[in-house]
Amino acid sequence: MVAGLLLGGFYAAVSLGVSLIFGLLDIANIAQPAFVILGSYAAYVMNRSFGLDAILTGLLFTPVFYVLGAVVYRLYYESFERRGEESLRGLVFFFGVLFIIEVSLSLKYGVDYRLVEAAYIGKSIDLGGVGIAFRLLVPCLVGLAMTLALHLFLSRTFYGRAVMAVSQDRLALRLMGADPVRIKTIAFGVGIAAASLAGALLITIAPVVPSTDRDYIGRMFAITVLGGMGSIAGTLVAAVILGVAESLMSTFFGPSWSLAVSFGILLVALAVRPAGLLGR
Amino acid sequence: MHDVDAGYGAVRVLHHVSIEVREGETVALLGTNGNGKSTLIKCIMGIVRPEAGEIFLETDGTRVDLTKRPTEEIVGLGIAMVPEGRRLFPKLTVQENLLLGAYRPQARGDIARNLAFCFEAFPVLRARRKQLAGSMSGGEQQMLAVARALMSSPRILLVDEPSVGLAPILVNRVIGKIKELKERHHLTVLMAEQNFNQATKIADRGYIIVHGKIEFEGHSTQELREHELVKKYYLGV
Structure with missing residues (x-):
């Protein structure tokens, strides 16, 4: 149960990028988990070569990932969105990006499991008889901080409010004096920057191979839709629900059930509340 | 706006249209549906690009x-x-x-003042400020649309058909508010409207547009009222 709650905070961190890019911008960026894994490998390389802390690396790499995201969006925009061909071809584009990242990582680092080292990994604190592993606690706290930061960005800044509006009425946004393409570029960059940190959290929790993205793609989209498209608070709630449900299931029935749980909950929730838990 | 031609693809909507709006004026653009009022306003905003002609903004001697x-x-x-x-x-x-209305950097410093003004002018918006815009009634939405435009501290306000889809009593109220706002903010207003009686209540002067051509320029609302096109289209004479 406690492990599930902690897992939820981490799942929220992983899903924020999808929540922003898919939930608010309406861009089916299925390559998001690959960017997360890319973040994991960045953390791995910096940890191995310079002994840098994984999460600190994730934070330091956010500007790099932001620029990467902005470039990918511009490419997508010029090639597809501007011509109104975003739906199917856009999906193929992001599928391509996913494979390029995954295959590149496999070629460079092989398919062995990679992990990072830090003083706190392996330690735990005891809270009223329940042992809490730092390996899970730290990613959860960072995930909560990321969720809060993104929530404040969206609700308190002019750029953030424009991001929330951009998929609703592009022309109206221009009439407010904002350039929709610029707004989307910023939002996409922020979403990919979040993947840098999420990747660092991922490799702190467990070892990673290039194909780990496949374990997360379903979960990320399930959490986003369950929470309600574009709702950051909803993403957190859905992530915690999924984290708890998965860890209970794996305790009682074994870990192979965990993905079935994601989609089982998603189906039931959508039948009852089609807009998602906190969707507008 | 001088000698503007504009349209959509092969369809030309505006033919050699010239109008002028001077600082502090309220100018009405009158015409029934499908005569090019909205296209003209979209040309000014750069949403529709004219095929020919010029559109200028002159302020303090500079021409944009x-x-x-x-x-x-x-x-x-x-x-x-x-x-x-x-x-x-x-x-x-x-x-x-x-708040999105105040996106323009020059308006961000005035947010508190503009917001207070909008809530005072349209108290219903204050009461519903946490409500989703899409869940409000048509009249409330129209008030919000006007208020949102005012949040940008504009010098010039273009209003396209404020009366469409509104009950007559609400049309009265929205038009009355536009007048009040205009006086208090020293706005320049260009209002496209098919509802002649409402528009001439607040306009200083106006143009009548028919089939994409300016057919008549009235230098006062009196002149507009007496023109035969108005009689023909609006007063049923």
Whole structure:
């Protein structure tokens, strides 16, 4: 149960990028988990070569990932969105990006499991008889901080409010004096920057191979839709629900059930509340 | 706006249209549906590009060519538009819609003052500021659309068909508020409207547009009222 709650905070961190890019911008960026894994490998390389802390690396790499995201969006925009061909071809584009990242990582680092080292990994604190592993606690706290930061960005800044509006009425946004393409570029960059940190959290929790993205793609989209498209608070709630449900299931029935749980909950929730838990 | 031709693809909507709006004036653009009022306003905002002709904004002796600027830059110059059909962000709250209206950097410092003014002018918006814009009634949405445009501290306000889809009593109220706002803010207003009686209540003068051509320029509302086109189209004489 406690492990599930902690897992939820981490799942929220992983899903924020999808929540922003898919939930608010309406861009089916299925390559998001690959960017997360890319973040994991960045953390791995910096940890191995310079002994840098994984999460600190994730934070330091956010500007790099932001620029990467902005470039990918511009490419997508010029090639597809501007011509109104975003739906199917856009999906193929992001599928391509996913494979390029995954295959590149496999070629460079092989398919062995990679992990990072830090003083706190392996330690735990005891809270009223329940042992809490730092390996899970730290990613959860960072995930909560990321969720809060993104929530404040969206609700308190002019750029953030424009991001929330951009998929609703592009022309109206221009009439407010904002350039929709610029707004989307910023939002996409922020979403990919979040993947840098999420990747660092991922490799702190467990070892990673290039194909780990496949374990997360379903979960990320399930959490986003369950929470309600574009709702950051909803993403957190859905992530915690999924984290708890998965860890209970794996305790009682074994870990192979965990993905079935994601989609089982998603189906039931959508039948009852089609807009998602906190969707507008 | 001088000698403007504009249209959509092969269809030309505006033919050699020239109009002028001077500082502090309220000018009505009258015409029934499908005569090019909205297209004219869209040309000013850079949403529709003219095929020929010039559109200029002159302030303090400087002259800016609007036909070469993207819409968001035109908004940045201090021209706000209340679009036909309101075009609010339906899944954002009233307050979020208003704050987006203040996106223009020059307006961000005035947010508190402008917000207080909008809430005073339209108290219903204050009461519903946490409500999603899409869940309000048509009249409330129209008030929000006007208020949102005012949040950008505009010098020029373009209003496209404020009366469409509203009950007569609400039309009265919205038009009355536009007049009040105009006087208090020293706004320049260009209002496209098919409802002749409402528009002439607040206009200083106006143009009548028929089939994409300016058919008549009335230098006062009296002149407009007495013109035969108005009698023909609106008064049923």
